[in-house]
Amino acid sequence: MTNNRSHRKASSLTRLRHLATLAVLAATVSWNSGGMARCQEQQATTAASHHDDGPWWKHAVIYEIYPRSFQDSNGDGIGDLNGIAHRLDYLKSLGVDAIWIAPMYPSPQVDFGYDISDYQSVDPKYGTVADMDHLIAEGKQRNIRVILDMVLNHTSDKHQWFIESASSRTNPKHDWYVWNDGVPANGPNVTAYQKRFEHEGRVPPNNWESGFGGSAWEWVPAVHQFYYHKFYKQQPDLNWSNPAVEKACFDAMRFWLDRGVAGFRLDAIPTLFEDPQLRDEPEVGGINAQGDPNLKDIYTSNLPQVHDVIRRMRAMIETYPGERVLIGETYLPNTASLNDWYGGAKHDELQLPMDMLVGFHGDHDKLDAPRFRKLINEAETQINGSQPLFVFDNHDNVRSWERYGDGVHNQEIARILATILFTSRATALMWEGEELGMVTSTPTRREDVKDPIGITGWPKEKGRDGERTPMQWDSSKDAGFSDAAKTWLPVASDYKTVNVKTEEADPNSLLNWHKKLIAMRMTDPTLRDGEQVMIDESNPSVLSYVREGVDGHPAVVVAMNFTAQPQTVSLDAKQANVTGTAVITLLTDAPSLQGTTSLQNITLPPYASWVGSIK
Structure with missing residues (x-):
């Protein structure tokens, strides 16, 4: 513990004099009628030019935006890039330093953008590449950086790469994905589960399952082979053992880095590689919501080869100016595993792997002080002085104040979680609507579900629509999100009271609690670097x-x-x-x-x- 703390102290001594300047500026903070600390623009500019307490992401507030649900600018009921640009002033007033935009690339939208059919363009539903350029430029004027979601584990089955790959075994791109001949259906060790997926006398080579139900192997008659898909069958996994795949994906990242994005959030990044021996995953007992056996994914996630890729990726982005950042979606079993994703003592992999250990506790979320204490302390002492990144909410999970709440004190518990997020030493990651206390509005009828996992898993698995409902801006129709006759998902029923406009006017609102915490974090040298x-x-x-x-x-x-x-x-x-x-x-x-x-x-x-x- 002492060594890690001393390491950080030594590295920050050269910055302390600059922090004193920031403190003087903080003393001149003005308070509006709602009690909100707000630095004047000139002070912020002066502060930026007179101190340097590490890379921008070290103290950042990063705000995740689901483009379908943030703001509709053209009346089609779906949010878009110009809608995000329209709301940048709100994000600036909140104190946001960067926005992470969930996938906005061309996509069949089977998994609402996480099935990408072209890495170097924008889905027409969301706008154009020019609209993205405009958003990046508008953000820059407000000191708000743009981070893109980069999905590297898989593509859409409609991506040209996969269309070519699936056309013939001799196609040059066939080896860009994970293909296998399968095994004879009458083989000696074939299980009843494998036989459920028999084609032409062949069955999948092992028991690997899709995260969204059924076998992870899909048969393609044209090539008489199975391809592997960790997620939906429309999301075939790329073969990262092929150097051509790495080159093509890095080129796609360069396309956006050249356009000025601040970095990437790397979706499902631990799953890039699979066991080359194709060993069966161990069964852990019981069945999941999709009706499949519960497996421990030791052969399809977090394999050591992925770290070589990440080190090369880190070296690539560091050729760009402006402290570009790599953020990882890293659901991991413990802090020691998290440390590996930083590159350990070498600090040569991700700058910010997500620490999900505090904010997501599986099926047993409990507001437990000793557990929070242990995990936060581990992030402070067991990651070789790296910068933690805490996450309590995202587009895949029930809202944190409902998971950790008791149904009576959820508002107060939301304030506790926000207090941890903004007063700890960690970089802070927010999910849209978190600052308002938006609720999870899970569909009550299967016919209303849009998320495919909810359609296939109903009623045990009801999908993720509930946490993805449109952002609540005001009390007008559809919460000011859209003037369409019908929005892609219905707005939550409490929008007339839980919305930006109403909460901005209430000094005791959850929104203003967030603003106060973020302003305090922004201006207090101790909360920045202590x-x-x-x-x-x-x-x-x-x-x-x-x-x-x-x-x-x-x-x-x-x-x-x-x-x-x-x-x-x-x-x-x-x-x-x-x-x-x-x-x-x-x-x-x-x-x-x-x-x-x-x-x-x-x-x-x-x-x-x-x-x-x-x-």
Whole structure:
């Protein structure tokens, strides 16, 4: 622990004097009538020119946008790139540094863009390449960078590469995908499961399953072979053992880097390689929502070969100016595995693999202070000084305040999760509508489901439509998302009260809570660069930590009550090299804590969050 913290301290000493300048600027922050900290444009410009505390992504707030659902600009009921450009001022006011746009490439939309048919264009539903150029330029004017989703594990089966690959075994692109002859259906070790997928006397070579139901092997009569697909059958996996595939994919990335994108979020990146021996995945018992045996995917995910690709990819993007970034969708079993995706001590792979361990806890999400403490502390101490990236929400999961909520205090729990996201040392990743407390609106009828996984898995698996409903801008028809007669998904029923316009006017709204946290993070040198140290570590109910002061600036203490009962704590910050006990409240959602002046005997109301500055 000491070595990792010392490593970061040593690397930041040269920046501390610049941070002092930022603190002076922060003292001139003005507050609007809603109590919101807002730096004047001139101050922000001056700050940018007088300090350098690491690459831009180190302190960034990154905001994920699902282009279908953010803003419709042409009245067809589907969001688009010009709609995103129209809402950039809102994102600027929120404090967003970069937007990650889910796939907007040409696609048959089987998986709503994650089945790409052309890496170097824009789907007409979303606009044109010129519209993307315009969005990048408009973002640059507001210091908002654009990050694109890059899907490298698979393409659409309508991609020209696959059309050629599937046309003939002798086609030059046949080996661009993962093909196999299968095994004889009457073979000695063939299982009943394999026989369900028999074609021409052949069955798949093993028990590998698609993540969306059924075998991961699909038969193509034209070549008398099966191709492998980790996901939908319309998403054939690329063969990353073929250098031509790597070259073509890197070229596609260069196309967008040359146009000014700030980097990529790499979809399903641990699944690039499969076991060349095609060994069966171990069964772990039971069946999934699709009716298939539950498997442990040790032979189709997180194989060591992927790290060689990532190192070459990192070297490629570093030939571009402007600190381009690679973000990974990395659902991993533990922090040690996460460290591998940074490149360990060499720091030569992803700059920001997603830490899903804190924010996504499978089927057992629980607001558990010891578990949060353990995982956040591991991110601080076990990744060789790399920059953590915490994620609580995305387009594939039920909203976090519903997963971690109790149905009564969900709003307060949403504030706890936001407090962790923006006061920890991690880079912060948000999902559209997170700042409003948008709810998951899961369809109640199978005929209303748009997500194919919900159609095939109903009723055990109802799909991901519920978290992808249109953004709620105001109380007008369809929440100001579109003026079409019908939107691609219905707007959530609470949009008349849960929307940007209503919450902007309410100083106590969840939106303004996010704005206050982000503004504080943006302007406080301690929250930007201070080491994070857990305190009161035996407390089962309250999560508390200190961000150590930077260059003479006060340390910041954060405490959150994870229970429905009041909790009284006396906090000792000596572990964080802080001797003071007097405090000033910086931010809290509990009126009774506004006047807190001491670290002793602080009574936190149920699910309260409190942030203070230690004198």
